[in-house]
Amino acid sequence: MKSKIIFGRIDEICPLPVYMTTVGFWEHQEETIRVSGFPDYQIHQVLEGKGELLINDNLYIVGPGDVFFLFPGVPHRYSPLSTQWKVAWVSFNGREASHLLSFARVNGSGISRLKDGSMMESLKQLLTHSGEDEGDTELELKRAKLMYSLLLDLRGMLAIPSGHNADEERLKPVLRYIQHNLHRNLQLNELAEAATMSSQYVCRLFRKTLGMRPMAYVNQERINLSKKMMFDERGKKLYEVAQAVGFENPSYFSAVFKRYTGLSPEEFKKLHGL
Numbered sequence: 001m002k003s004k005i006i007f008g009r010i011d012e013i014c015p016l017p018v019y020m021t022t023v024g025f026w027e028h029q030e031e032t033i034r035v036s037g038f039p040d041y042q043i044h045q046v047l048e049g050k051g052e053l054l055i056n057d058n059l060y061i062v063g064p065g066d067v068f069f070l071f072p073g074v075p076h077r078y079s080p081l082s083t084q085w086k087v088a089w090v091s092f093n094g095r096e097a098s099h100l101l102s103f104a105r106v107n108g109s110g111i112s113r114l115k116d117g118s119m120m121e122s123l124k125q126l127l128t129h130s131g132e133d134e135g136d137t138e139l140e141l142k143r144a145k146l147m148y149s150l151l152l153d154l155r156g157m158l159a160i161p162s163g164h165n166a167d168e169e170r171l172k173p174v175l176r177y178i179q180h181n182l183h184r185n186l187q188l189n190e191l192a193e194a195a196t197m198s199s200q201y202v203c204r205l206f207r208k209t210l211g212m213r214p215m216a217y218v219n220q221e222r223i224n225l226s227k228k229m230m231f232d233e234r235g236k237k238l239y240e241v242a243q244a245v246g247f248e249n250p251s252y253f254s255a256v257f258k259r260y261t262g263l264s265p266e267e268f269k270k271l272h273g274l
Contacts, residue, residue, distance in 0.1 A: 003027045004127070010093075013140045018094035020140075020147045023126045029087040031079035040091040041101065042070040043150075044078075045120060049085035053078045055109045065117035067158075069101070074109045088123055092147050102211040104154035113159045120157060122150035170195065171209055174202065182222050182246050188214055222246050223260045226253070230269055238265050 005024035013019045021040045029051065046066045053060040053068055054077045061081070062068055070076055072093075106112065114120070126146050177194040178186065191214055192199040206214045222245040229241050236244070242253035257265050 001025055001027075001127070006127070008143060009136050009140055012137050013144055014094075016094055016144050017096035018092055018100060018148050018151060019144045020126060021091045021093055023088075023090040023123070023143075025086070025088045025127055027084070027086060029078070029080055029085045031077070033077045035075050037073040037075050038070060038091065039072055040093045041072060041097050042089060042091045043123075044068050044070070044087055044089040045114070045123060047086040047088060047119060049080065049082035051078055051080050051082075051085050051087070053111065058110075060111050062111055065114050066111055067114060068111045069106050069109055071098075071109045076109065088119060088127065090123055090126060090147065090150070092151075097151075100148075100151035101154075104151065104158060105211070106154070106158075107207070107211040114157055115159050116157070120150060120153075122146045122153065126150075170197075171205055174214075178218055178221060182218070182225055183244055184246055185248070186215075186218055186246065218246075219256050220260060223257055226257065226265070227261075227268065230265070231272075241265070 003024075003026050005022060007022050008020045010019055010021060028049075044067060046062050046064055046068075048064055050061060050063045053062050055070070056075060060068070062078075068078075101107070126143060174191050174195045177191065188199050188202065192202045195202060197205070202214055206212060206217060210217060212220070226241050226245045229236060229244060233241075238253075239250040242248075242250045245253075247253035247256070254264055257263070257268070261268060263271065
């Protein structure tokens with residue numbers, strides 16, 4: 001494959017949950033310095049050779065099978081260490097971009113490793129799909145679908161970091177405790193006691209493993225339970241649902257519900273014919 005760069009036309013597709021902005025391949029990646037970062041999310045896959053990556057003050061050596069992620073606005077520099085450094089990349093954006101990366105356990109700029117070192121299939125298709133006979137909108141929709149597919153498949157393609165399974169095991173007692181106590185007020189120190197850890201370590205473990213703070217996870221689970229109750233116990237008033245999932249203040253319940261779903265509880269019920 002020859003060096004190339006393809007620019008997406010985003011004027012019509014920017015309302016989509018995720019969309020490609022550029023995709024490209026360099027037969028030899030030259031040094032790139034961005035003191036103010038890049039405006040979009042980026043995924044780079046190293047295919048041949050080695051390079052050096054600096055993110056803030058963290059230095060990494062990346063080679064075949066490695067991928068590195070760059071989040072918007074994060075200062076970085078990367079440069080070749082070998083005579084030939086083949087790198088493919090895609091940049092993207094959209095309101096769901098960060099959530100899809102979080103699902104893949106990617107919560108910030110850094111490096112990871114693929115289980116299979118060959119070029120990611122969706123990335124390959126983005127590079128080879130020229131779409132010369134198609135209209136701009138149709139072509140960009142296909143690219144958006146490929147971008148979504150890449151992000152959705154990413155979790156299964158990335159090797160699980162060393163120690164990740166052990167971290168998940170450490171969290172299980174806390175997650176069970178949360179599920180059994182969603183009906184009442186929960187405090188961080190209470191979760192720490194359930195796991196026999198310090199509060200700081202529980203926070204660090206949640207961020208590392210689930211990509212969110214402990215109380216954000218608690219609220220997420222409360223909202224999920226409240227939606228189930230609206231379906232299963234349709235006679236309950238909304239203030240009763242709020243109390244049953246640990247919210248003493250119905251107004252706060254409504255605010256949190258809208259933050260997580262984009263709808264008020266009343267709008268959610270109406271949307272689903274409840």
